[in-house]
Amino acid sequence: QALCAGSAMSAENLQQGPASPHGARCTGLHDDTVLTAMPMLYPRADGLGDSCFGSVCAGGTEQSAQQVELLQIRGKAELVVRSKRAEVALFTASAPGLQPGLATVSFIPPVESVWTRRAQAVHEAFMHGWLAYKRYAWGGDELKPVSKSRSNWLGGVGMQILDVLDMLWLLDEREEFDEATEFVSNLSFDKVRAAASTFELTIRAIGGLLSAHSLSGRGVFLDKAQLLGERMLSAFATPSRLPAPLVFVGPGTPPIGVKEKIRKSLRQHVVLADAGSIQLEWRYLSRQTGDARFEEAADAAFDVIQTAAAGMPLLPVYLSAAGQKKVELQQSKISMGAMGDSYYEYLLKQYQQTGDMKYWEKWMQAVESMEASMVVNFTAGAMLGDIVPVSDSGKKGLHRKQDHLACFVPGMLVHGAHSAPAEAPLSPHRQQELVDLADRLAKHCVWVHTQMVTGLAPDHWQMHVDGRLEVPAGGRHSLLRPETVESLFYLFHYTGDEQYRAMGWTIFEAINQHARVEAGFATIDNVMVEDPEPRDDMQSFYLSETLKYLYLLFSPQDQLDLSQVVLNTEAHPLRI
DSSP, X not given: OOOOOOTTSOGGGEEEEEEETTEEEEEEEETTEEEEEEOBOSOOOSSSOSOOTTSXXXXXXXXXXXXXXXXXXXXXXXXXXXXXXXXXXXXXXXXXXXXXXBOEEEEEOOHXXXXXXXXXXXXXXXXXXXXXXXXXXXXXXXXXXXXXXXXXXXXXXOHHHXXXXXXXXXXXXXXXXXXXXXHHHHOOGGGOOSOEEHHHIIIIIIHHHHHHHHHHOOHHHHHHHHHHHHHHGGGGOSTTSSOOSEEOOSXXXXXXXXXXXXXXXXXXXXXXXXXXXXXXXXXXXXXXXXXXXXXXXXXXXXXXXXXXXXXXXXXXXXXXXXXXXXXXXXXXXXXXXXXXXXXXXXXXXXXXXXXXXXXXXXXXXXXXXXXXXXXXXXXXXXXXXXXXXXSTTOOEEEEOEEEGGGGGHHHHHHHHHTXXXXXXXXXXXXXXXXXXXXXXXXXXXXXXXXXXXXXXXXXXXXXXXXXXXXXXXXXXXXXXXXXHHHHHHHHHHHHOOHHHXXXXXXXXXXXXXXXXXXXXXXXXXXXXXXXXXXXXXXXXXXXXIIHHHHHHHHSOGGGSOTTTEXXXXXXXXXXX
């Protein structure tokens, strides 16, 4: 008798095949791959010699033997092989360490079919979260997965729907996409009664609508983005030209309480990332509608930031209040994490969108300064510290604290290394330097994941001089942020190195194990305990961004052509 078994083939997919001179024969069906195994361990009688010493021969000919790769020999009677074509007949023969007799053939399907299944697993996870949102929170901004209710923290505009339109399109969920399109068609901002973040509405709502238009070509998305943009223009009517942190998109004059809240925000510091990473969306909106007001408003904000910067490549996270006429830099930390992150991301991506060299030059200057002053090398890769004021005199020091948000930087670096303009090309050595730094920074972020019992990184952490990792009490939660898997996507896209996919799969498995609940996925309260409590929120970016990067990471590299689209900071692709 012949024995066909293996970790990749279930019993129901094995069936007895016709007899052969070499013994019984079985076929295993796995996806679209057929394996015919004859694992008889004695000298061959097909005229090709006594054996295929130390290898596996296929199909009875030397030519077909080249279609099978021996991965390893386990113990005394197990061969692990990978098929390189759809149908292969395997003849196992004497090899070092193998005893004559029966062998177990562990069949590993072609590499891409493994990742196809893993992309499908991400698809399933997305649908689990999406269908829970539809059931319990349809029309709300976000799902509260524990109480099975909704949150309307962005004014009740159906933010989760707007944020996943492009993901539904990429997953080819056309019925779901059509249903979401119908929601957008009927969406009215006249019911809004609260102020919302100008930045979040830009990257999630306008970005989501424009991406859906960019991918599908359906005019309803552009029309609704234009309507929302017109209602948001009031945020830019400030003395400084910086956008107000809050904006009212409802009808007419804001209610008294809302108006006072907006006025108060005009007296508060403006966050660098909020004002410096809205340009992609507003520029795209202008160029698609022909209405220059949107691009002019966003460009004016960028320009006044540059005037205040006076050539400084790295900027503090706080700017003066939008209600103050002259824009000034405020004494505050410099960070690639919270409040600074996407400003630097958009320097590169504005160059990608426009081809204007001023953005590339500013990005390169920022990267060079970051390399010189913020990178801390450890055995487990490299981290990005914050530059913090240490005295009123302006003296600064490096704080070895990193936000998970800063884990986007490796992806930015490898993307930039492969996006250099023809008029200012990077040398092969300089390009490799950026890729190597991206690799070290990404591996630190992944390492932090592995140090937590849940396999999920905390929101922020500190590294001591001796290499010890410390997670402050206020940073032990996980919002299921996308930045690490975002960088793994870019690294795999440009290098083709499977290690980045493997890292991403480990993170995805940890999310599924610890964050999945009956109604979607939940923020984890403490990544440092074995059975963490779920918090009652599912951030809209989990479905729209985290799972999108994982899906793209496990999909073929040509799934999204990065030379033809630019991804905004919410992972919404906009055609260039």
